Amino acid sequence: MSVHPQPAPEASAPRPAWNLPRLREAAARGEKLAMLTCYDATFARVLDEAGADILLVGDSLGNVIQGESSTLPVTLEQMAYHTRAVAQGKRQAFLITDLPFGTYESSPQQALASAVALMRAGAQMVKLEGGGYTAETVRFLVERGIPVCAHLGLTPQRVHAIGGYRVQGRDDAAAQVLLDDATALAQAGAAFLVLELVPSALARRITQQLPQLMTIGIGAGAGTTGQVLVMHDMLGLTGGAHAKRPRFVRDFTRVPGTPPEAPGLSVPQAVAAYVKAVKDGSFPDEAVHGY
Template sequence: MTAATAPAARKSITLHRLREMHAQREKIAMVTAYDATFARLVDDAGVDSILVGDSLGMIVQGQSSTVPVTLDEMVYHTRCVVRGNRTAWVVGDLPFGSYQEGREQALRSSVALMRAGAHMVKLEGGGWTAETVHFLTERGIPVCAHLGLTPQSVHALGGYRIQGRDAAGADTLRKHARELAEAGAAMMVLELMPSAVATQVQADNPGMMTIGIGAGAATAGQVLVLHDMLNFTRGKLPRFVRNFTAEGGSAEDAVRRYVAAVKDGSFPDEALHGY
Protein backbone atom coordinates (compact mmCIF):
# COMPACT_ATOMS: atom_id res chain seq x y z
CA MET A 1 0.00 0.00 0.00
CA THR A 2 1.42 3.36 -0.97
CA ALA A 3 1.46 6.39 1.27
CA ALA A 4 -1.14 7.98 -0.98
CA THR A 5 -3.65 5.18 -0.39
CA ALA A 6 -2.87 4.36 3.25
CA PRO A 7 -5.79 4.97 5.64
CA ALA A 8 -5.56 8.09 7.74
CA ALA A 9 -4.27 7.58 11.27
CA ARG A 10 -7.06 7.55 13.83
CA LYS A 11 -7.32 10.65 15.97
CA SER A 12 -7.20 10.23 19.73
CA ILE A 13 -10.58 9.50 21.29
CA THR A 14 -11.53 12.25 23.73
CA LEU A 15 -14.45 12.65 26.09
CA HIS A 16 -15.86 15.22 23.68
CA ARG A 17 -15.62 12.69 20.85
CA LEU A 18 -17.33 10.01 22.93
CA ARG A 19 -20.16 12.40 23.68
CA GLU A 20 -20.46 13.20 19.98
CA MET A 21 -20.70 9.48 19.22
CA HIS A 22 -23.40 9.07 21.86
CA ALA A 23 -25.36 12.04 20.52
CA GLN A 24 -25.15 10.55 17.03
CA ARG A 25 -26.24 7.13 18.35
CA GLU A 26 -22.93 5.51 17.43
CA LYS A 27 -22.26 2.66 19.84
CA ILE A 28 -19.11 2.79 21.99
CA ALA A 29 -16.89 -0.31 21.99
CA MET A 30 -14.83 -0.84 25.16
CA VAL A 31 -12.66 -3.78 26.26
CA THR A 32 -10.35 -4.45 29.17
CA ALA A 33 -6.57 -4.56 28.86
CA TYR A 34 -3.88 -4.88 31.49
CA ASP A 35 -0.59 -4.62 29.61
CA ALA A 36 1.12 -2.74 26.78
CA THR A 37 0.94 -5.55 24.22
CA PHE A 38 -2.80 -6.07 24.42
CA ALA A 39 -3.41 -2.33 24.73
CA ARG A 40 -1.65 -1.80 21.41
CA LEU A 41 -3.57 -4.70 19.83
CA VAL A 42 -7.03 -3.50 20.85
CA ASP A 43 -6.21 0.10 19.97
CA ASP A 44 -5.08 -1.01 16.50
CA ALA A 45 -8.31 -3.02 16.21
CA GLY A 46 -10.36 0.14 16.69
CA VAL A 47 -11.80 0.00 20.20
CA ASP A 48 -13.02 3.36 21.43
CA SER A 49 -12.06 2.84 25.05
CA ILE A 50 -9.81 0.61 27.14
CA LEU A 51 -10.79 -0.24 30.70
CA VAL A 52 -7.85 -1.03 32.95
CA GLY A 53 -10.12 -3.03 35.20
CA ASP A 54 -9.51 -4.36 38.67
CA SER A 55 -10.69 -7.60 37.05
CA LEU A 56 -6.95 -8.05 36.59
CA GLY A 57 -7.09 -9.52 40.10
CA MET A 58 -8.88 -12.56 38.69
CA ILE A 59 -7.54 -12.55 35.12
CA VAL A 60 -3.86 -11.77 35.74
CA GLN A 61 -3.29 -12.54 39.41
CA GLY A 62 -5.52 -15.61 39.81
CA GLN A 63 -7.46 -14.15 42.74
CA SER A 64 -11.00 -15.32 43.52
CA SER A 65 -12.34 -11.75 43.36
CA THR A 66 -11.27 -8.17 42.65
CA VAL A 67 -11.10 -7.27 46.35
CA PRO A 68 -7.35 -7.97 46.91
CA VAL A 69 -6.21 -5.61 44.11
CA THR A 70 -4.30 -2.57 45.42
CA LEU A 71 -4.03 0.98 44.15
CA ASP A 72 -0.31 0.51 43.49
CA GLU A 73 -1.14 -2.46 41.26
CA MET A 74 -3.75 -0.46 39.38
CA VAL A 75 -1.26 2.37 38.86
CA TYR A 76 1.33 -0.10 37.54
CA HIS A 77 -1.05 -1.72 35.05
CA THR A 78 -2.44 1.65 33.96
CA ARG A 79 1.08 2.80 33.12
CA CYS A 80 1.64 -0.39 31.12
CA VAL A 81 -1.57 0.08 29.13
CA VAL A 82 -0.88 3.75 28.45
CA ARG A 83 2.54 2.87 27.00
CA GLY A 84 0.92 0.50 24.50
CA ASN A 85 -2.13 2.60 23.68
CA ARG A 86 -2.05 5.43 21.15
CA THR A 87 -5.61 6.66 20.58
CA ALA A 88 -8.23 4.91 22.75
CA TRP A 89 -9.82 6.56 25.81
CA VAL A 90 -8.33 4.93 28.93
CA VAL A 91 -10.45 4.34 32.04
CA GLY A 92 -8.68 3.29 35.24
CA ASP A 93 -10.47 1.41 38.01
CA LEU A 94 -10.32 2.70 41.56
CA PRO A 95 -9.83 -0.56 43.50
CA PHE A 96 -11.50 -1.65 46.70
CA GLY A 97 -10.34 0.41 49.67
CA SER A 98 -9.03 3.32 47.60
CA TYR A 99 -12.11 5.59 47.88
CA GLN A 100 -14.39 4.17 50.58
CA GLU A 101 -12.85 6.35 53.33
CA GLY A 102 -14.17 9.51 51.75
CA ARG A 103 -13.77 12.03 48.99
CA GLU A 104 -10.26 13.16 49.99
CA GLN A 105 -8.99 9.60 49.74
CA ALA A 106 -10.83 9.23 46.43
CA LEU A 107 -9.10 12.37 45.15
CA ARG A 108 -5.64 11.09 46.11
CA SER A 109 -6.32 7.74 44.47
CA SER A 110 -7.73 9.35 41.33
CA VAL A 111 -4.74 11.66 41.03
CA ALA A 112 -2.45 8.61 41.18
CA LEU A 113 -4.32 6.93 38.31
CA MET A 114 -4.47 10.12 36.25
CA ARG A 115 -0.74 10.68 36.72
CA ALA A 116 -0.23 7.12 35.48
CA GLY A 117 -2.01 8.15 32.27
CA ALA A 118 -5.69 7.31 32.80
CA HIS A 119 -8.13 9.72 31.15
CA MET A 120 -11.00 8.81 33.48
CA VAL A 121 -11.46 6.91 36.75
CA LYS A 122 -14.17 4.40 37.59
CA LEU A 123 -15.75 3.68 40.95
CA GLU A 124 -18.47 1.28 42.01
CA GLY A 125 -21.79 1.70 43.74
CA GLY A 126 -24.52 4.25 44.23
CA GLY A 127 -25.97 6.31 47.03
CA TRP A 128 -22.98 7.51 49.06
CA THR A 129 -20.75 7.62 45.96
CA ALA A 130 -22.66 10.53 44.39
CA GLU A 131 -20.97 13.03 46.72
CA THR A 132 -17.57 11.60 45.79
CA VAL A 133 -18.35 11.79 42.08
CA HIS A 134 -19.36 15.44 42.43
CA PHE A 135 -16.19 16.22 44.40
CA LEU A 136 -13.98 14.61 41.74
CA THR A 137 -15.68 16.08 38.68
CA GLU A 138 -15.57 19.56 40.19
CA ARG A 139 -11.81 19.12 40.27
CA GLY A 140 -11.49 18.16 36.63
CA ILE A 141 -11.42 14.39 36.98
CA PRO A 142 -13.81 12.60 34.58
CA VAL A 143 -15.69 9.80 36.35
CA CYS A 144 -17.28 6.58 35.16
CA ALA A 145 -19.78 5.16 37.65
CA HIS A 146 -20.66 1.46 37.94
CA LEU A 147 -24.05 0.03 38.98
CA GLY A 148 -25.72 -3.37 39.01
CA LEU A 149 -23.36 -6.16 39.91
CA THR A 150 -20.47 -4.35 41.57
CA PRO A 151 -17.70 -6.96 41.95
CA GLN A 152 -15.97 -5.16 44.85
CA SER A 153 -19.18 -5.78 46.85
CA VAL A 154 -19.56 -9.41 45.79
CA HIS A 155 -19.52 -10.69 49.38
CA ALA A 156 -22.24 -8.25 50.44
CA LEU A 157 -24.30 -9.13 47.36
CA GLY A 158 -24.11 -12.85 48.06
CA GLY A 159 -22.21 -13.75 44.93
CA TYR A 160 -22.27 -12.85 41.25
CA ARG A 161 -26.02 -12.37 40.99
CA ILE A 162 -28.24 -10.44 38.59
CA GLN A 163 -29.27 -7.14 40.19
CA GLY A 164 -32.58 -5.29 39.86
CA ARG A 165 -34.79 -8.29 39.20
CA ASP A 166 -37.64 -7.04 41.41
CA ALA A 167 -39.38 -3.68 41.35
CA ALA A 168 -37.64 -2.39 44.47
CA GLY A 169 -34.20 -3.32 43.18
CA ALA A 170 -34.91 -1.76 39.79
CA ASP A 171 -36.16 1.45 41.41
CA THR A 172 -33.02 1.68 43.53
CA LEU A 173 -30.78 1.27 40.50
CA ARG A 174 -32.68 3.97 38.62
CA LYS A 175 -32.52 6.31 41.63
CA HIS A 176 -28.78 5.80 42.08
CA ALA A 177 -28.17 6.29 38.36
CA ARG A 178 -30.01 9.62 38.37
CA GLU A 179 -28.03 10.79 41.41
CA LEU A 180 -24.72 9.82 39.82
CA ALA A 181 -25.62 11.52 36.54
CA GLU A 182 -26.62 14.69 38.40
CA ALA A 183 -23.32 14.50 40.33
CA GLY A 184 -21.44 14.66 37.03
CA ALA A 185 -20.65 11.07 36.04
CA ALA A 186 -20.08 11.16 32.28
CA MET A 187 -20.17 7.41 31.81
CA MET A 188 -21.69 4.50 33.70
CA VAL A 189 -21.04 0.76 33.47
CA LEU A 190 -24.25 -1.25 33.94
CA GLU A 191 -23.39 -4.83 34.84
CA LEU A 192 -25.57 -7.92 35.07
CA MET A 193 -29.07 -6.52 35.22
CA PRO A 194 -32.28 -7.12 33.24
CA SER A 195 -32.20 -5.47 29.84
CA ALA A 196 -35.43 -3.62 30.65
CA VAL A 197 -33.82 -1.97 33.69
CA ALA A 198 -30.74 -0.89 31.74
CA THR A 199 -33.04 0.51 29.05
CA GLN A 200 -34.84 2.58 31.69
CA VAL A 201 -31.57 3.85 33.16
CA GLN A 202 -30.39 5.08 29.77
CA ALA A 203 -33.77 6.65 29.03
CA ASP A 204 -33.78 8.41 32.42
CA ASN A 205 -30.33 9.87 31.74
CA PRO A 206 -30.11 10.50 27.98
CA GLY A 207 -26.94 12.58 28.18
CA MET A 208 -24.95 9.96 30.08
CA MET A 209 -23.11 7.17 28.26
CA THR A 210 -24.15 3.80 29.68
CA ILE A 211 -21.79 0.91 28.93
CA GLY A 212 -23.38 -2.49 29.28
CA ILE A 213 -21.96 -5.84 30.29
CA GLY A 214 -24.76 -8.32 30.66
CA ALA A 215 -27.27 -5.46 30.53
CA GLY A 216 -28.79 -5.79 27.07
CA ALA A 217 -28.47 -3.86 23.85
CA ALA A 218 -30.06 -0.48 24.69
CA THR A 219 -26.97 0.95 26.39
CA ALA A 220 -24.75 3.49 24.64
CA GLY A 221 -21.96 0.94 24.36
CA GLN A 222 -20.61 -2.39 25.49
CA VAL A 223 -17.61 -3.69 27.42
CA LEU A 224 -16.19 -7.19 27.72
CA VAL A 225 -13.19 -8.66 29.47
CA LEU A 226 -10.69 -9.22 26.65
CA HIS A 227 -9.67 -12.67 27.85
CA ASP A 228 -13.33 -13.78 27.88
CA MET A 229 -14.12 -12.64 24.33
CA LEU A 230 -10.88 -14.22 23.04
CA ASN A 231 -11.83 -17.53 24.72
CA PHE A 232 -8.70 -17.48 26.88
CA THR A 233 -10.64 -17.79 30.14
CA ARG A 234 -10.94 -21.33 31.47
CA GLY A 235 -14.22 -22.62 32.84
CA LYS A 236 -17.80 -21.60 32.13
CA LEU A 237 -18.19 -18.10 30.76
CA PRO A 238 -21.12 -15.82 31.68
CA ARG A 239 -24.15 -15.87 29.40
CA PHE A 240 -23.40 -12.33 28.20
CA VAL A 241 -20.02 -13.27 26.69
CA ARG A 242 -19.57 -14.12 23.01
CA ASN A 243 -16.49 -15.95 21.74
CA PHE A 244 -15.24 -13.70 18.96
CA THR A 245 -12.44 -16.15 18.02
CA ALA A 246 -14.92 -18.75 16.75
CA GLU A 247 -14.63 -17.48 13.18
CA GLY A 248 -10.85 -17.91 13.20
CA GLY A 249 -8.07 -15.47 12.41
CA SER A 250 -5.88 -13.55 14.80
CA ALA A 251 -6.69 -12.01 18.17
CA GLU A 252 -6.77 -8.62 16.46
CA ASP A 253 -9.28 -9.99 13.92
CA ALA A 254 -11.48 -11.12 16.81
CA VAL A 255 -11.38 -7.69 18.44
CA ARG A 256 -12.21 -6.06 15.11
CA ARG A 257 -15.24 -8.37 14.84
CA TYR A 258 -16.28 -7.35 18.34
CA VAL A 259 -16.00 -3.64 17.51
CA ALA A 260 -18.01 -4.14 14.31
CA ALA A 261 -20.69 -6.17 16.12
CA VAL A 262 -21.08 -3.51 18.83
CA LYS A 263 -21.27 -0.76 16.22
CA ASP A 264 -23.87 -2.48 14.03
CA GLY A 265 -25.93 -3.64 17.00
CA SER A 266 -25.57 -7.38 16.40
CA PHE A 267 -23.87 -7.77 19.79
CA PRO A 268 -25.30 -8.32 22.26
CA ASP A 269 -28.13 -10.45 20.93
CA GLU A 270 -30.97 -10.21 23.44
CA ALA A 271 -32.02 -13.82 22.86
CA LEU A 272 -28.51 -15.14 23.49
CA HIS A 273 -26.90 -12.65 25.85
CA GLY A 274 -29.74 -10.81 27.62
CA TYR A 275 -31.47 -11.29 30.98
Protein backbone atom coordinates in the same frame (compact mmCIF):
# COMPACT_ATOMS: atom_id res chain seq x y z
CA MET B 1 11.77 -5.71 -11.47
CA SER B 2 11.53 -2.06 -12.33
CA VAL B 3 14.44 0.20 -11.43
CA HIS B 4 11.98 3.04 -10.92
CA PRO B 5 10.53 3.25 -7.43
CA GLN B 6 6.77 2.93 -7.29
CA PRO B 7 4.78 5.43 -5.25
CA ALA B 8 3.70 4.08 -1.93
CA PRO B 9 -0.03 3.53 -1.51
CA GLU B 10 -1.75 6.35 0.28
CA ALA B 11 -2.11 5.59 3.94
CA SER B 12 -5.55 5.98 5.38
CA ALA B 13 -5.88 8.91 7.74
CA PRO B 14 -5.38 7.86 11.36
CA ARG B 15 -8.39 7.90 13.63
CA PRO B 16 -8.47 10.99 15.83
CA ALA B 17 -7.71 10.25 19.45
CA TRP B 18 -10.80 9.88 21.57
CA ASN B 19 -11.45 12.41 24.30
CA LEU B 20 -14.51 12.98 26.45
CA PRO B 21 -16.20 15.64 24.25
CA ARG B 22 -15.66 13.49 21.15
CA LEU B 23 -17.13 10.45 22.89
CA ARG B 24 -20.18 12.50 23.88
CA GLU B 25 -20.62 13.61 20.27
CA ALA B 26 -20.39 10.03 19.01
CA ALA B 27 -22.93 8.85 21.56
CA ALA B 28 -25.28 11.73 20.71
CA ARG B 29 -25.34 10.72 17.05
CA GLY B 30 -26.14 7.13 18.00
CA GLU B 31 -22.74 5.52 17.53
CA LYS B 32 -22.23 2.50 19.76
CA LEU B 33 -19.04 2.59 21.82
CA ALA B 34 -16.84 -0.50 22.10
CA MET B 35 -14.86 -0.94 25.33
CA LEU B 36 -12.52 -3.76 26.37
CA THR B 37 -10.39 -4.34 29.41
CA CYS B 38 -6.64 -4.14 28.91
CA TYR B 39 -3.65 -4.57 31.18
CA ASP B 40 -0.40 -4.15 29.21
CA ALA B 41 1.23 -2.18 26.41
CA THR B 42 1.21 -4.92 23.76
CA PHE B 43 -2.49 -5.64 24.03
CA ALA B 44 -3.19 -1.90 24.28
CA ARG B 45 -1.59 -1.47 20.86
CA VAL B 46 -3.47 -4.45 19.40
CA LEU B 47 -6.86 -3.38 20.76
CA ASP B 48 -6.29 0.22 19.74
CA GLU B 49 -5.29 -0.70 16.17
CA ALA B 50 -8.30 -3.04 15.91
CA GLY B 51 -10.65 -0.13 16.62
CA ALA B 52 -11.56 -0.33 20.30
CA ASP B 53 -12.87 3.07 21.39
CA ILE B 54 -12.20 2.74 25.11
CA LEU B 55 -9.72 0.68 27.11
CA LEU B 56 -10.50 -0.12 30.74
CA VAL B 57 -7.69 -1.04 33.08
CA GLY B 58 -10.01 -3.07 35.25
CA ASP B 59 -9.38 -4.45 38.69
CA SER B 60 -10.43 -7.66 36.96
CA LEU B 61 -6.68 -8.01 36.56
CA GLY B 62 -6.90 -9.63 39.98
CA ASN B 63 -8.78 -12.52 38.35
CA VAL B 64 -7.24 -12.81 34.90
CA ILE B 65 -3.66 -11.66 35.55
CA GLN B 66 -3.02 -12.56 39.19
CA GLY B 67 -5.26 -15.63 39.48
CA GLU B 68 -7.20 -14.30 42.47
CA SER B 69 -10.77 -15.40 43.15
CA SER B 70 -12.01 -11.80 43.33
CA THR B 71 -10.91 -8.23 42.63
CA LEU B 72 -10.50 -7.39 46.31
CA PRO B 73 -6.72 -8.01 46.68
CA VAL B 74 -5.77 -5.57 43.89
CA THR B 75 -3.87 -2.51 45.12
CA LEU B 76 -3.69 1.08 43.94
CA GLU B 77 -0.01 0.64 43.12
CA GLN B 78 -0.82 -2.33 40.87
CA MET B 79 -3.54 -0.37 39.10
CA ALA B 80 -1.13 2.53 38.49
CA TYR B 81 1.51 0.13 37.14
CA HIS B 82 -0.87 -1.43 34.62
CA THR B 83 -2.34 1.96 33.70
CA ARG B 84 1.11 3.26 32.84
CA ALA B 85 1.77 0.21 30.66
CA VAL B 86 -1.52 0.53 28.77
CA ALA B 87 -1.02 4.28 28.30
CA GLN B 88 2.33 3.55 26.66
CA GLY B 89 0.77 1.18 24.13
CA LYS B 90 -2.46 2.90 23.09
CA ARG B 91 -2.76 5.80 20.66
CA GLN B 92 -6.39 6.67 19.85
CA ALA B 93 -8.41 4.83 22.50
CA PHE B 94 -9.72 6.57 25.62
CA LEU B 95 -8.29 5.16 28.86
CA ILE B 96 -10.31 4.52 32.03
CA THR B 97 -8.92 2.94 35.20
CA ASP B 98 -10.72 1.35 38.14
CA LEU B 99 -10.26 2.70 41.61
CA PRO B 100 -9.58 -0.53 43.50
CA PHE B 101 -11.27 -1.72 46.68
CA GLY B 102 -10.39 0.31 49.76
CA THR B 103 -8.99 3.35 47.94
CA TYR B 104 -12.02 5.66 47.71
CA GLU B 105 -14.73 4.59 50.16
CA SER B 106 -13.66 6.40 53.32
CA SER B 107 -13.87 9.98 52.03
CA PRO B 108 -13.86 12.12 48.88
CA GLN B 109 -10.38 13.23 49.86
CA GLN B 110 -9.15 9.62 49.84
CA ALA B 111 -10.76 9.14 46.44
CA LEU B 112 -9.06 12.28 45.13
CA ALA B 113 -5.61 11.11 46.24
CA SER B 114 -6.18 7.72 44.61
CA ALA B 115 -7.56 9.24 41.42
CA VAL B 116 -4.60 11.63 41.15
CA ALA B 117 -2.20 8.67 41.28
CA LEU B 118 -4.05 6.94 38.43
CA MET B 119 -4.36 10.10 36.32
CA ARG B 120 -0.63 10.73 36.72
CA ALA B 121 -0.06 7.17 35.47
CA GLY B 122 -2.00 7.95 32.29
CA ALA B 123 -5.70 7.41 33.01
CA GLN B 124 -8.13 9.85 31.38
CA MET B 125 -10.99 8.88 33.69
CA VAL B 126 -11.43 6.83 36.85
CA LYS B 127 -14.17 4.33 37.60
CA LEU B 128 -15.72 3.59 40.97
CA GLU B 129 -18.40 1.17 42.08
CA GLY B 130 -21.47 1.82 44.17
CA GLY B 131 -24.82 3.52 44.38
CA GLY B 132 -26.07 6.96 45.24
CA TYR B 133 -23.97 7.16 48.39
CA THR B 134 -20.94 7.65 46.10
CA ALA B 135 -22.54 10.73 44.50
CA GLU B 136 -20.74 13.08 46.89
CA THR B 137 -17.41 11.54 45.90
CA VAL B 138 -18.27 11.72 42.21
CA ARG B 139 -19.15 15.41 42.51
CA PHE B 140 -15.97 16.11 44.48
CA LEU B 141 -13.80 14.50 41.79
CA VAL B 142 -15.61 16.06 38.82
CA GLU B 143 -15.40 19.53 40.34
CA ARG B 144 -11.64 19.04 40.52
CA GLY B 145 -11.29 18.08 36.87
CA ILE B 146 -11.28 14.30 37.18
CA PRO B 147 -13.83 12.60 34.87
CA VAL B 148 -15.71 9.74 36.51
CA CYS B 149 -17.30 6.52 35.30
CA ALA B 150 -19.78 5.05 37.80
CA HIS B 151 -20.71 1.36 38.07
CA LEU B 152 -24.06 -0.10 39.16
CA GLY B 153 -25.75 -3.49 39.16
CA LEU B 154 -23.37 -6.28 39.99
CA THR B 155 -20.46 -4.51 41.68
CA PRO B 156 -17.66 -7.08 42.05
CA GLN B 157 -15.95 -5.23 44.91
CA ARG B 158 -19.13 -5.89 46.95
CA VAL B 159 -19.56 -9.50 45.89
CA HIS B 160 -19.66 -10.77 49.48
CA ALA B 161 -22.29 -8.23 50.51
CA ILE B 162 -24.62 -9.01 47.59
CA GLY B 163 -24.23 -12.76 47.90
CA GLY B 164 -22.40 -13.70 44.72
CA TYR B 165 -22.40 -12.98 41.01
CA ARG B 166 -26.08 -12.63 40.24
CA VAL B 167 -28.39 -10.37 38.25
CA GLN B 168 -29.40 -7.20 40.11
CA GLY B 169 -32.59 -5.16 39.86
CA ARG B 170 -34.99 -7.95 38.92
CA ASP B 171 -37.99 -6.82 40.99
CA ASP B 172 -39.67 -3.42 40.90
CA ALA B 173 -38.23 -2.20 44.19
CA ALA B 174 -34.67 -3.15 43.32
CA ALA B 175 -35.05 -1.66 39.85
CA GLN B 176 -36.23 1.64 41.34
CA VAL B 177 -33.20 1.74 43.65
CA LEU B 178 -30.89 1.31 40.66
CA LEU B 179 -32.72 4.02 38.70
CA ASP B 180 -32.56 6.39 41.69
CA ASP B 181 -28.85 5.67 42.13
CA ALA B 182 -28.17 6.26 38.44
CA THR B 183 -30.04 9.57 38.62
CA ALA B 184 -28.01 10.70 41.63
CA LEU B 185 -24.75 9.77 39.90
CA ALA B 186 -25.76 11.59 36.72
CA GLN B 187 -26.66 14.70 38.70
CA ALA B 188 -23.29 14.50 40.46
CA GLY B 189 -21.54 14.70 37.10
CA ALA B 190 -20.61 11.11 36.20
CA ALA B 191 -19.97 10.90 32.45
CA PHE B 192 -20.19 7.12 32.04
CA LEU B 193 -22.14 4.44 33.85
CA VAL B 194 -21.26 0.75 33.60
CA LEU B 195 -24.36 -1.40 34.09
CA GLU B 196 -23.38 -4.97 34.93
CA LEU B 197 -25.80 -7.89 35.11
CA VAL B 198 -29.05 -5.96 35.12
CA PRO B 199 -32.21 -6.78 33.14
CA SER B 200 -32.12 -5.46 29.59
CA ALA B 201 -35.34 -3.50 30.02
CA LEU B 202 -33.97 -1.69 33.07
CA ALA B 203 -30.67 -0.82 31.36
CA ARG B 204 -32.58 0.55 28.38
CA ARG B 205 -34.82 2.61 30.69
CA ILE B 206 -31.84 4.12 32.52
CA THR B 207 -30.18 4.95 29.20
CA GLN B 208 -33.30 6.64 27.85
CA GLN B 209 -34.17 8.57 31.02
CA LEU B 210 -30.63 9.84 31.67
CA PRO B 211 -29.26 10.94 28.29
CA GLN B 212 -26.42 12.84 29.97
CA LEU B 213 -24.96 9.47 31.00
CA MET B 214 -23.17 7.27 28.48
CA THR B 215 -24.13 3.78 29.62
CA ILE B 216 -21.85 0.81 29.02
CA GLY B 217 -23.44 -2.60 29.37
CA ILE B 218 -22.00 -5.95 30.39
CA GLY B 219 -24.79 -8.45 30.67
CA ALA B 220 -27.26 -5.57 30.38
CA GLY B 221 -28.68 -6.05 26.89
CA ALA B 222 -28.37 -4.05 23.71
CA GLY B 223 -30.08 -0.83 24.82
CA THR B 224 -27.01 0.85 26.31
CA THR B 225 -24.71 3.43 24.72
CA GLY B 226 -21.94 0.86 24.41
CA GLN B 227 -20.62 -2.49 25.54
CA VAL B 228 -17.66 -3.81 27.53
CA LEU B 229 -16.21 -7.27 27.99
CA VAL B 230 -13.20 -8.55 29.85
CA MET B 231 -10.67 -9.07 27.08
CA HIS B 232 -9.82 -12.60 28.20
CA ASP B 233 -13.53 -13.56 28.09
CA MET B 234 -13.90 -12.08 24.62
CA LEU B 235 -10.92 -14.15 23.45
CA GLY B 236 -12.28 -17.35 25.00
CA LEU B 237 -9.34 -17.63 27.40
CA THR B 238 -11.06 -17.81 30.78
CA GLY B 239 -12.56 -20.79 32.52
CA GLY B 240 -11.01 -23.50 30.39
CA ALA B 241 -12.27 -25.17 27.24
CA HIS B 242 -15.16 -26.98 28.93
CA ALA B 243 -16.13 -24.39 31.52
CA LYS B 244 -19.56 -22.80 31.41
CA ARG B 245 -19.11 -19.15 30.49
CA PRO B 246 -21.45 -16.41 31.65
CA ARG B 247 -24.47 -15.97 29.43
CA PHE B 248 -23.43 -12.48 28.33
CA VAL B 249 -20.00 -13.58 27.06
CA ARG B 250 -19.22 -14.44 23.45
CA ASP B 251 -15.95 -15.95 22.25
CA PHE B 252 -15.05 -13.74 19.31
CA THR B 253 -12.20 -15.97 18.19
CA ARG B 254 -14.85 -18.37 16.88
CA VAL B 255 -16.72 -17.61 13.67
CA PRO B 256 -20.46 -18.25 14.19
CA GLY B 257 -21.68 -21.29 12.30
CA THR B 258 -18.27 -22.92 11.84
CA PRO B 259 -17.48 -26.33 13.38
CA PRO B 260 -15.41 -26.39 16.58
CA GLU B 261 -12.43 -27.86 14.76
CA ALA B 262 -12.32 -24.98 12.26
CA PRO B 263 -9.43 -22.53 12.66
CA GLY B 264 -10.25 -19.57 14.85
CA LEU B 265 -9.56 -15.89 14.32
CA SER B 266 -6.34 -14.21 15.37
CA VAL B 267 -6.42 -11.82 18.32
CA PRO B 268 -6.52 -8.68 16.11
CA GLN B 269 -9.25 -10.25 13.96
CA ALA B 270 -11.29 -11.22 17.02
CA VAL B 271 -11.04 -7.73 18.49
CA ALA B 272 -12.06 -6.20 15.17
CA ALA B 273 -15.01 -8.61 15.03
CA TYR B 274 -16.07 -7.57 18.53
CA VAL B 275 -15.85 -3.86 17.66
CA LYS B 276 -17.84 -4.40 14.47
CA ALA B 277 -20.52 -6.42 16.28
CA VAL B 278 -20.93 -3.73 18.94
CA LYS B 279 -21.07 -0.99 16.33
CA ASP B 280 -23.63 -2.71 14.11
CA GLY B 281 -25.76 -3.86 17.06
CA SER B 282 -25.39 -7.60 16.46
CA PHE B 283 -23.76 -7.99 19.88
CA PRO B 284 -25.22 -8.49 22.33
CA ASP B 285 -28.08 -10.56 20.95
CA GLU B 286 -30.95 -10.07 23.40
CA ALA B 287 -32.22 -13.63 22.90
CA VAL B 288 -28.80 -15.11 23.67
CA HIS B 289 -26.98 -12.66 25.94
CA GLY B 290 -29.73 -10.70 27.69
CA TYR B 291 -31.55 -11.10 31.02
